[in-house]
Amino acid sequence: DKQTIIVWEDPESKQDWALSFQSQADIADIWQQLRQEAQLLPLPSPESLPELSRLLAAVPPGQRHALAGECLAEDFIAALCQTFHTAEDAGDEDLLAALFRACKGVFLLCNQRLTERYLGQDVIEDVLGILEYDEGLPLDRRIAHRQLHSLQVRFHQVVSFEDSDVLERIHLVYRLQYVKDIVLPRLMDDASFAAMTQMVHSNLSVVLDYLHKRPALLGQLLAQVGRDDFGSLRFLQEMCRLAKQVAPTQRQALHQRLA
Incomplete structure:
Protein backbone atom coordinates (compact mmCIF):
# COMPACT_ATOMS: atom_id res chain seq x y z
CA ASP A 1 0.00 0.00 0.00
CA LYS A 2 1.61 3.26 -1.16
CA GLN A 3 -0.14 5.18 1.61
CA THR A 4 1.98 3.43 4.25
CA ILE A 5 5.38 3.97 2.59
CA ILE A 6 7.80 6.90 2.80
CA VAL A 7 10.20 7.11 -0.16
CA TRP A 8 13.18 9.45 -0.50
CA GLU A 9 16.42 9.84 -2.44
CA ASP A 10 19.83 10.05 -0.83
CA PRO A 11 21.40 13.20 -2.38
CA GLU A 12 24.93 11.80 -2.05
CA SER A 13 24.51 8.23 -3.31
CA LYS A 14 21.53 9.04 -5.57
CA GLN A 15 19.89 5.87 -4.25
CA ASP A 16 16.20 5.58 -3.46
CA TRP A 17 15.18 4.43 0.01
CA ALA A 18 11.84 3.44 1.45
CA LEU A 19 10.29 2.83 4.85
CA SER A 20 7.14 0.76 5.18
CA PHE A 21 4.71 1.10 8.09
CA GLN A 22 1.90 -1.11 9.32
CA SER A 23 -0.79 1.56 9.24
CA GLN A 24 -1.54 5.04 7.97
CA ALA A 25 -1.67 6.26 11.57
CA ASP A 26 1.94 5.17 12.10
CA ILE A 27 3.14 6.92 8.97
CA ALA A 28 1.20 10.07 9.89
CA ASP A 29 2.95 10.22 13.28
CA ILE A 30 6.40 9.81 11.74
CA TRP A 31 5.66 12.28 8.96
CA GLN A 32 4.54 14.89 11.47
CA GLN A 33 7.75 14.42 13.45
CA LEU A 34 9.84 14.75 10.29
CA ARG A 35 8.01 17.93 9.36
CA GLN A 36 8.60 19.43 12.78
CA GLU A 37 12.30 18.56 12.62
CA ALA A 38 12.66 20.15 9.18
CA GLN A 39 10.61 23.28 9.89
CA LEU A 40 12.44 26.58 9.88
CA LEU A 41 9.53 28.48 11.43
CA PRO A 42 7.51 27.74 14.56
CA LEU A 43 3.75 27.69 14.25
CA PRO A 44 2.27 31.05 15.28
CA SER A 45 1.27 31.23 18.93
CA PRO A 46 1.51 33.84 21.68
CA GLU A 47 4.67 32.13 22.90
CA SER A 48 6.38 31.73 19.52
CA LEU A 49 5.57 35.12 17.97
CA PRO A 50 8.72 36.97 19.08
CA GLU A 51 10.89 34.28 17.49
CA LEU A 52 8.63 33.99 14.44
CA SER A 53 8.66 37.73 13.76
CA ARG A 54 12.45 37.78 14.18
CA LEU A 55 12.92 34.95 11.68
CA LEU A 56 10.69 36.66 9.11
CA ALA A 57 12.30 40.07 9.59
CA ALA A 58 15.41 39.40 7.50
CA VAL A 59 15.23 36.28 5.37
CA PRO A 60 18.30 35.22 3.35
CA PRO A 61 17.44 34.80 -0.36
CA GLY A 62 18.25 31.10 -0.20
CA GLN A 63 15.59 30.50 2.46
CA ARG A 64 12.74 32.49 0.94
CA HIS A 65 11.23 29.62 -1.02
CA ALA A 66 11.31 27.25 1.96
CA LEU A 67 9.83 29.81 4.34
CA ALA A 68 7.12 30.70 1.84
CA GLY A 69 6.16 27.04 1.70
CA GLU A 70 5.85 26.88 5.49
CA CYS A 71 3.79 30.08 5.61
CA LEU A 72 1.47 28.57 2.99
CA ALA A 73 0.64 25.57 5.16
CA GLU A 74 -2.99 25.68 6.24
CA ASP A 75 -2.12 24.89 9.86
CA PHE A 76 0.27 27.87 9.87
CA ILE A 77 -2.40 30.22 8.48
CA ALA A 78 -5.03 28.92 10.89
CA ALA A 79 -2.66 29.36 13.84
CA LEU A 80 -1.79 32.89 12.73
CA CYS A 81 -5.45 33.90 12.53
CA GLN A 82 -6.27 32.27 15.86
CA THR A 83 -3.36 34.02 17.55
CA PHE A 84 -4.59 37.32 16.13
CA HIS A 85 -8.06 36.78 17.56
CA THR A 86 -6.56 35.93 20.94
CA ALA A 87 -4.30 38.99 20.94
CA GLU A 88 -6.97 41.41 19.77
CA ASP A 89 -9.55 40.11 22.23
CA ALA A 90 -7.01 40.57 25.03
CA GLY A 91 -5.86 43.98 23.75
CA ASP A 92 -2.26 42.76 23.88
CA GLU A 93 -0.39 45.51 22.00
CA ASP A 94 2.99 43.76 22.19
CA LEU A 95 1.56 40.60 20.69
CA LEU A 96 -0.31 42.55 18.01
CA ALA A 97 2.89 44.40 17.07
CA ALA A 98 4.72 41.07 16.74
CA LEU A 99 1.89 39.77 14.56
CA PHE A 100 2.23 42.82 12.33
CA ARG A 101 5.96 42.22 11.94
CA ALA A 102 5.38 38.56 11.11
CA CYS A 103 2.65 39.32 8.57
CA LYS A 104 4.75 42.06 7.00
CA GLY A 105 7.55 39.53 6.67
CA VAL A 106 5.21 37.15 4.87
CA PHE A 107 4.43 39.76 2.21
CA LEU A 108 8.07 40.79 1.87
CA LEU A 109 8.97 37.23 0.89
CA CYS A 110 7.67 38.34 -2.53
CA GLU A 125 -10.32 40.13 7.04
CA ASP A 126 -7.86 38.71 9.57
CA VAL A 127 -4.80 39.68 7.51
CA LEU A 128 -5.98 43.28 7.17
CA GLY A 129 -6.76 43.27 10.88
CA ILE A 130 -3.20 42.22 11.68
CA LEU A 131 -1.84 44.92 9.37
CA GLU A 132 -3.76 47.59 11.29
CA TYR A 133 -1.31 47.25 14.18
CA ASP A 134 1.66 48.95 12.53
CA GLU A 135 3.91 49.81 15.45
CA GLY A 136 5.78 52.27 13.24
CA LEU A 137 2.77 54.58 13.19
CA PRO A 138 1.29 56.50 16.12
CA LEU A 139 -2.18 55.37 17.12
CA ASP A 140 -3.88 58.41 15.59
CA ARG A 141 -2.31 57.70 12.19
CA ARG A 142 -3.12 54.02 11.97
CA ILE A 143 -5.64 53.05 9.31
CA ALA A 144 -8.67 50.88 10.01
CA HIS A 145 -7.96 48.66 7.01
CA ARG A 146 -10.86 46.30 7.61
CA GLN A 147 -13.39 49.11 7.72
CA LEU A 148 -11.87 50.99 4.79
CA HIS A 149 -11.63 47.86 2.69
CA SER A 150 -15.24 46.91 3.33
CA LEU A 151 -16.40 50.40 2.34
CA GLN A 152 -14.23 50.84 -0.75
CA VAL A 153 -14.34 47.35 -2.19
CA ARG A 154 -18.02 46.57 -2.07
CA PHE A 155 -18.45 44.60 -5.25
CA HIS A 156 -21.57 44.92 -7.32
CA GLN A 157 -21.48 42.37 -10.12
CA VAL A 158 -22.72 44.41 -13.06
CA VAL A 159 -22.26 41.60 -15.58
CA SER A 160 -22.28 37.84 -15.17
CA PHE A 161 -18.86 36.21 -14.96
CA GLU A 162 -19.26 32.51 -15.63
CA ASP A 163 -15.64 31.84 -14.67
CA SER A 164 -15.31 31.98 -10.88
CA ASP A 165 -11.52 32.18 -11.21
CA VAL A 166 -11.77 35.42 -13.18
CA LEU A 167 -14.18 36.86 -10.63
CA GLU A 168 -11.76 36.02 -7.82
CA ARG A 169 -8.92 37.62 -9.79
CA ILE A 170 -10.90 40.86 -10.01
CA HIS A 171 -11.17 40.89 -6.23
CA LEU A 172 -7.50 39.96 -5.96
CA VAL A 173 -6.37 42.86 -8.17
CA TYR A 174 -8.09 45.32 -5.84
CA ARG A 175 -6.64 43.69 -2.73
CA LEU A 176 -3.13 43.59 -4.16
CA GLN A 177 -3.31 47.25 -5.07
CA TYR A 178 -4.67 48.14 -1.66
CA VAL A 179 -1.81 46.39 0.14
CA LYS A 180 0.78 47.78 -2.27
CA ASP A 181 -0.46 51.37 -2.28
CA ILE A 182 -2.07 51.83 1.14
CA VAL A 183 -0.85 49.25 3.65
CA LEU A 184 2.83 48.56 2.99
CA PRO A 185 4.31 51.16 0.58
CA ARG A 186 6.71 52.73 3.10
CA LEU A 187 7.94 49.30 4.20
CA MET A 188 8.68 47.82 0.77
CA ASP A 189 12.01 48.04 -0.99
CA ASP A 190 12.24 48.39 -4.76
CA ALA A 191 12.35 44.63 -5.31
CA SER A 192 9.26 43.84 -3.25
CA PHE A 193 7.36 46.78 -4.77
CA ALA A 194 8.22 45.56 -8.26
CA ALA A 195 7.23 42.00 -7.35
CA MET A 196 3.82 43.06 -6.08
CA THR A 197 3.30 45.29 -9.11
CA GLN A 198 4.00 42.29 -11.31
CA MET A 199 1.41 40.28 -9.36
CA VAL A 200 -1.16 42.98 -10.11
CA HIS A 201 -0.24 42.91 -13.79
CA SER A 202 -0.41 39.12 -14.11
CA ASN A 203 -3.88 38.91 -12.57
CA LEU A 204 -5.13 41.96 -14.43
CA SER A 205 -3.93 40.50 -17.73
CA VAL A 206 -6.10 37.43 -17.16
CA VAL A 207 -9.16 39.62 -16.47
CA LEU A 208 -8.60 41.84 -19.51
CA ASP A 209 -7.96 38.84 -21.73
CA TYR A 210 -11.22 37.33 -20.51
CA LEU A 211 -13.12 40.51 -21.39
CA HIS A 212 -11.38 40.86 -24.74
CA LYS A 213 -12.35 37.34 -25.81
CA ARG A 214 -16.00 37.82 -24.90
CA PRO A 215 -17.44 40.59 -27.07
CA ALA A 216 -20.96 39.69 -25.93
CA LEU A 217 -19.98 40.47 -22.35
CA LEU A 218 -18.51 43.82 -23.34
CA GLY A 219 -21.59 44.50 -25.46
CA GLN A 220 -23.82 43.84 -22.46
CA LEU A 221 -21.69 46.15 -20.36
CA LEU A 222 -21.83 48.96 -22.92
CA ALA A 223 -25.59 48.52 -23.32
CA GLN A 224 -26.01 48.92 -19.57
CA VAL A 225 -23.86 52.05 -19.64
CA GLY A 226 -26.15 53.38 -22.39
CA ARG A 227 -29.08 52.86 -20.03
CA ASP A 228 -27.35 55.08 -17.45
CA ASP A 229 -26.34 52.16 -15.24
CA PHE A 230 -23.86 53.91 -12.96
CA GLY A 231 -22.43 50.64 -11.64
CA SER A 232 -21.59 49.46 -15.16
CA LEU A 233 -20.01 52.80 -16.00
CA ARG A 234 -17.87 52.74 -12.88
CA PHE A 235 -16.73 49.17 -13.59
CA LEU A 236 -15.82 50.08 -17.17
CA GLN A 237 -13.92 53.18 -16.04
CA GLU A 238 -12.01 51.11 -13.50
CA MET A 239 -11.07 48.49 -16.09
CA CYS A 240 -9.82 51.21 -18.44
CA ARG A 241 -7.83 52.80 -15.62
CA LEU A 242 -6.26 49.49 -14.67
CA ALA A 243 -5.55 48.71 -18.32
CA LYS A 244 -2.98 51.52 -18.28
CA GLN A 245 -0.77 49.21 -16.24
CA VAL A 246 -0.56 46.37 -18.77
CA ALA A 247 1.27 45.97 -22.07
CA PRO A 248 0.27 48.48 -24.79
CA THR A 249 -0.85 45.71 -27.16
CA GLN A 250 -3.27 44.29 -24.61
CA ARG A 251 -4.52 47.75 -23.69
CA GLN A 252 -5.07 48.63 -27.34
CA ALA A 253 -6.98 45.40 -27.94
CA LEU A 254 -9.40 46.25 -25.15
CA HIS A 255 -9.86 49.80 -26.42
CA GLN A 256 -10.61 48.49 -29.92
CA ARG A 257 -13.30 46.22 -28.51
CA LEU A 258 -14.86 49.20 -26.78
CA ALA A 259 -14.69 51.46 -29.84
Whole structure:
Protein backbone atom coordinates (compact mmCIF):
# COMPACT_ATOMS: atom_id res chain seq x y z
CA ASP A 1 0.00 0.00 0.00
CA LYS A 2 1.61 3.26 -1.16
CA GLN A 3 -0.14 5.18 1.61
CA THR A 4 1.98 3.43 4.25
CA ILE A 5 5.38 3.97 2.59
CA ILE A 6 7.80 6.90 2.80
CA VAL A 7 10.20 7.11 -0.16
CA TRP A 8 13.18 9.45 -0.50
CA GLU A 9 16.42 9.84 -2.44
CA ASP A 10 19.83 10.05 -0.83
CA PRO A 11 21.40 13.20 -2.38
CA GLU A 12 24.93 11.80 -2.05
CA SER A 13 24.51 8.23 -3.31
CA LYS A 14 21.53 9.04 -5.57
CA GLN A 15 19.89 5.87 -4.25
CA ASP A 16 16.20 5.58 -3.46
CA TRP A 17 15.18 4.43 0.01
CA ALA A 18 11.84 3.44 1.45
CA LEU A 19 10.29 2.83 4.85
CA SER A 20 7.14 0.76 5.18
CA PHE A 21 4.71 1.10 8.09
CA GLN A 22 1.90 -1.11 9.32
CA SER A 23 -0.79 1.56 9.24
CA GLN A 24 -1.54 5.04 7.97
CA ALA A 25 -1.67 6.26 11.57
CA ASP A 26 1.94 5.17 12.10
CA ILE A 27 3.14 6.92 8.97
CA ALA A 28 1.20 10.07 9.89
CA ASP A 29 2.95 10.22 13.28
CA ILE A 30 6.40 9.81 11.74
CA TRP A 31 5.66 12.28 8.96
CA GLN A 32 4.54 14.89 11.47
CA GLN A 33 7.75 14.42 13.45
CA LEU A 34 9.84 14.75 10.29
CA ARG A 35 8.01 17.93 9.36
CA GLN A 36 8.60 19.43 12.78
CA GLU A 37 12.30 18.56 12.62
CA ALA A 38 12.66 20.15 9.18
CA GLN A 39 10.61 23.28 9.89
CA LEU A 40 12.44 26.58 9.88
CA LEU A 41 9.53 28.48 11.43
CA PRO A 42 7.51 27.74 14.56
CA LEU A 43 3.75 27.69 14.25
CA PRO A 44 2.27 31.05 15.28
CA SER A 45 1.27 31.23 18.93
CA PRO A 46 1.51 33.84 21.68
CA GLU A 47 4.67 32.13 22.90
CA SER A 48 6.38 31.73 19.52
CA LEU A 49 5.57 35.12 17.97
CA PRO A 50 8.72 36.97 19.08
CA GLU A 51 10.89 34.28 17.49
CA LEU A 52 8.63 33.99 14.44
CA SER A 53 8.66 37.73 13.76
CA ARG A 54 12.45 37.78 14.18
CA LEU A 55 12.92 34.95 11.68
CA LEU A 56 10.69 36.66 9.11
CA ALA A 57 12.30 40.07 9.59
CA ALA A 58 15.41 39.40 7.50
CA VAL A 59 15.23 36.28 5.37
CA PRO A 60 18.30 35.22 3.35
CA PRO A 61 17.44 34.80 -0.36
CA GLY A 62 18.25 31.10 -0.20
CA GLN A 63 15.59 30.50 2.46
CA ARG A 64 12.74 32.49 0.94
CA HIS A 65 11.23 29.62 -1.02
CA ALA A 66 11.31 27.25 1.96
CA LEU A 67 9.83 29.81 4.34
CA ALA A 68 7.12 30.70 1.84
CA GLY A 69 6.16 27.04 1.70
CA GLU A 70 5.85 26.88 5.49
CA CYS A 71 3.79 30.08 5.61
CA LEU A 72 1.47 28.57 2.99
CA ALA A 73 0.64 25.57 5.16
CA GLU A 74 -2.99 25.68 6.24
CA ASP A 75 -2.12 24.89 9.86
CA PHE A 76 0.27 27.87 9.87
CA ILE A 77 -2.40 30.22 8.48
CA ALA A 78 -5.03 28.92 10.89
CA ALA A 79 -2.66 29.36 13.84
CA LEU A 80 -1.79 32.89 12.73
CA CYS A 81 -5.45 33.90 12.53
CA GLN A 82 -6.27 32.27 15.86
CA THR A 83 -3.36 34.02 17.55
CA PHE A 84 -4.59 37.32 16.13
CA HIS A 85 -8.06 36.78 17.56
CA THR A 86 -6.56 35.93 20.94
CA ALA A 87 -4.30 38.99 20.94
CA GLU A 88 -6.97 41.41 19.77
CA ASP A 89 -9.55 40.11 22.23
CA ALA A 90 -7.01 40.57 25.03
CA GLY A 91 -5.86 43.98 23.75
CA ASP A 92 -2.26 42.76 23.88
CA GLU A 93 -0.39 45.51 22.00
CA ASP A 94 2.99 43.76 22.19
CA LEU A 95 1.56 40.60 20.69
CA LEU A 96 -0.31 42.55 18.01
CA ALA A 97 2.89 44.40 17.07
CA ALA A 98 4.72 41.07 16.74
CA LEU A 99 1.89 39.77 14.56
CA PHE A 100 2.23 42.82 12.33
CA ARG A 101 5.96 42.22 11.94
CA ALA A 102 5.38 38.56 11.11
CA CYS A 103 2.65 39.32 8.57
CA LYS A 104 4.75 42.06 7.00
CA GLY A 105 7.55 39.53 6.67
CA VAL A 106 5.21 37.15 4.87
CA PHE A 107 4.43 39.76 2.21
CA LEU A 108 8.07 40.79 1.87
CA LEU A 109 8.97 37.23 0.89
CA CYS A 110 7.67 38.34 -2.53
CA ASN A 111 6.16 34.96 -3.35
CA GLN A 112 3.13 35.32 -5.61
CA ARG A 113 1.35 32.16 -4.50
CA LEU A 114 1.90 33.08 -0.85
CA THR A 115 0.78 36.69 -1.28
CA GLU A 116 -2.36 35.69 -3.14
CA ARG A 117 -3.21 33.08 -0.50
CA TYR A 118 -2.99 35.67 2.28
CA LEU A 119 -5.33 37.90 0.30
CA GLY A 120 -7.86 35.12 -0.23
CA GLN A 121 -11.50 35.66 0.62
CA ASP A 122 -11.38 33.41 3.69
CA VAL A 123 -8.46 35.18 5.41
CA ILE A 124 -8.38 38.75 4.06
CA GLU A 125 -10.32 40.13 7.04
CA ASP A 126 -7.86 38.71 9.57
CA VAL A 127 -4.80 39.68 7.51
CA LEU A 128 -5.98 43.28 7.17
CA GLY A 129 -6.76 43.27 10.88
CA ILE A 130 -3.20 42.22 11.68
CA LEU A 131 -1.84 44.92 9.37
CA GLU A 132 -3.76 47.59 11.29
CA TYR A 133 -1.31 47.25 14.18
CA ASP A 134 1.66 48.95 12.53
CA GLU A 135 3.91 49.81 15.45
CA GLY A 136 5.78 52.27 13.24
CA LEU A 137 2.77 54.58 13.19
CA PRO A 138 1.29 56.50 16.12
CA LEU A 139 -2.18 55.37 17.12
CA ASP A 140 -3.88 58.41 15.59
CA ARG A 141 -2.31 57.70 12.19
CA ARG A 142 -3.12 54.02 11.97
CA ILE A 143 -5.64 53.05 9.31
CA ALA A 144 -8.67 50.88 10.01
CA HIS A 145 -7.96 48.66 7.01
CA ARG A 146 -10.86 46.30 7.61
CA GLN A 147 -13.39 49.11 7.72
CA LEU A 148 -11.87 50.99 4.79
CA HIS A 149 -11.63 47.86 2.69
CA SER A 150 -15.24 46.91 3.33
CA LEU A 151 -16.40 50.40 2.34
CA GLN A 152 -14.23 50.84 -0.75
CA VAL A 153 -14.34 47.35 -2.19
CA ARG A 154 -18.02 46.57 -2.07
CA PHE A 155 -18.45 44.60 -5.25
CA HIS A 156 -21.57 44.92 -7.32
CA GLN A 157 -21.48 42.37 -10.12
CA VAL A 158 -22.72 44.41 -13.06
CA VAL A 159 -22.26 41.60 -15.58
CA SER A 160 -22.28 37.84 -15.17
CA PHE A 161 -18.86 36.21 -14.96
CA GLU A 162 -19.26 32.51 -15.63
CA ASP A 163 -15.64 31.84 -14.67
CA SER A 164 -15.31 31.98 -10.88
CA ASP A 165 -11.52 32.18 -11.21
CA VAL A 166 -11.77 35.42 -13.18
CA LEU A 167 -14.18 36.86 -10.63
CA GLU A 168 -11.76 36.02 -7.82
CA ARG A 169 -8.92 37.62 -9.79
CA ILE A 170 -10.90 40.86 -10.01
CA HIS A 171 -11.17 40.89 -6.23
CA LEU A 172 -7.50 39.96 -5.96
CA VAL A 173 -6.37 42.86 -8.17
CA TYR A 174 -8.09 45.32 -5.84
CA ARG A 175 -6.64 43.69 -2.73
CA LEU A 176 -3.13 43.59 -4.16
CA GLN A 177 -3.31 47.25 -5.07
CA TYR A 178 -4.67 48.14 -1.66
CA VAL A 179 -1.81 46.39 0.14
CA LYS A 180 0.78 47.78 -2.27
CA ASP A 181 -0.46 51.37 -2.28
CA ILE A 182 -2.07 51.83 1.14
CA VAL A 183 -0.85 49.25 3.65
CA LEU A 184 2.83 48.56 2.99
CA PRO A 185 4.31 51.16 0.58
CA ARG A 186 6.71 52.73 3.10
CA LEU A 187 7.94 49.30 4.20
CA MET A 188 8.68 47.82 0.77
CA ASP A 189 12.01 48.04 -0.99
CA ASP A 190 12.24 48.39 -4.76
CA ALA A 191 12.35 44.63 -5.31
CA SER A 192 9.26 43.84 -3.25
CA PHE A 193 7.36 46.78 -4.77
CA ALA A 194 8.22 45.56 -8.26
CA ALA A 195 7.23 42.00 -7.35
CA MET A 196 3.82 43.06 -6.08
CA THR A 197 3.30 45.29 -9.11
CA GLN A 198 4.00 42.29 -11.31
CA MET A 199 1.41 40.28 -9.36
CA VAL A 200 -1.16 42.98 -10.11
CA HIS A 201 -0.24 42.91 -13.79
CA SER A 202 -0.41 39.12 -14.11
CA ASN A 203 -3.88 38.91 -12.57
CA LEU A 204 -5.13 41.96 -14.43
CA SER A 205 -3.93 40.50 -17.73
CA VAL A 206 -6.10 37.43 -17.16
CA VAL A 207 -9.16 39.62 -16.47
CA LEU A 208 -8.60 41.84 -19.51
CA ASP A 209 -7.96 38.84 -21.73
CA TYR A 210 -11.22 37.33 -20.51
CA LEU A 211 -13.12 40.51 -21.39
CA HIS A 212 -11.38 40.86 -24.74
CA LYS A 213 -12.35 37.34 -25.81
CA ARG A 214 -16.00 37.82 -24.90
CA PRO A 215 -17.44 40.59 -27.07
CA ALA A 216 -20.96 39.69 -25.93
CA LEU A 217 -19.98 40.47 -22.35
CA LEU A 218 -18.51 43.82 -23.34
CA GLY A 219 -21.59 44.50 -25.46
CA GLN A 220 -23.82 43.84 -22.46
CA LEU A 221 -21.69 46.15 -20.36
CA LEU A 222 -21.83 48.96 -22.92
CA ALA A 223 -25.59 48.52 -23.32
CA GLN A 224 -26.01 48.92 -19.57
CA VAL A 225 -23.86 52.05 -19.64
CA GLY A 226 -26.15 53.38 -22.39
CA ARG A 227 -29.08 52.86 -20.03
CA ASP A 228 -27.35 55.08 -17.45
CA ASP A 229 -26.34 52.16 -15.24
CA PHE A 230 -23.86 53.91 -12.96
CA GLY A 231 -22.43 50.64 -11.64
CA SER A 232 -21.59 49.46 -15.16
CA LEU A 233 -20.01 52.80 -16.00
CA ARG A 234 -17.87 52.74 -12.88
CA PHE A 235 -16.73 49.17 -13.59
CA LEU A 236 -15.82 50.08 -17.17
CA GLN A 237 -13.92 53.18 -16.04
CA GLU A 238 -12.01 51.11 -13.50
CA MET A 239 -11.07 48.49 -16.09
CA CYS A 240 -9.82 51.21 -18.44
CA ARG A 241 -7.83 52.80 -15.62
CA LEU A 242 -6.26 49.49 -14.67
CA ALA A 243 -5.55 48.71 -18.32
CA LYS A 244 -2.98 51.52 -18.28
CA GLN A 245 -0.77 49.21 -16.24
CA VAL A 246 -0.56 46.37 -18.77
CA ALA A 247 1.27 45.97 -22.07
CA PRO A 248 0.27 48.48 -24.79
CA THR A 249 -0.85 45.71 -27.16
CA GLN A 250 -3.27 44.29 -24.61
CA ARG A 251 -4.52 47.75 -23.69
CA GLN A 252 -5.07 48.63 -27.34
CA ALA A 253 -6.98 45.40 -27.94
CA LEU A 254 -9.40 46.25 -25.15
CA HIS A 255 -9.86 49.80 -26.42
CA GLN A 256 -10.61 48.49 -29.92
CA ARG A 257 -13.30 46.22 -28.51
CA LEU A 258 -14.86 49.20 -26.78
CA ALA A 259 -14.69 51.46 -29.84
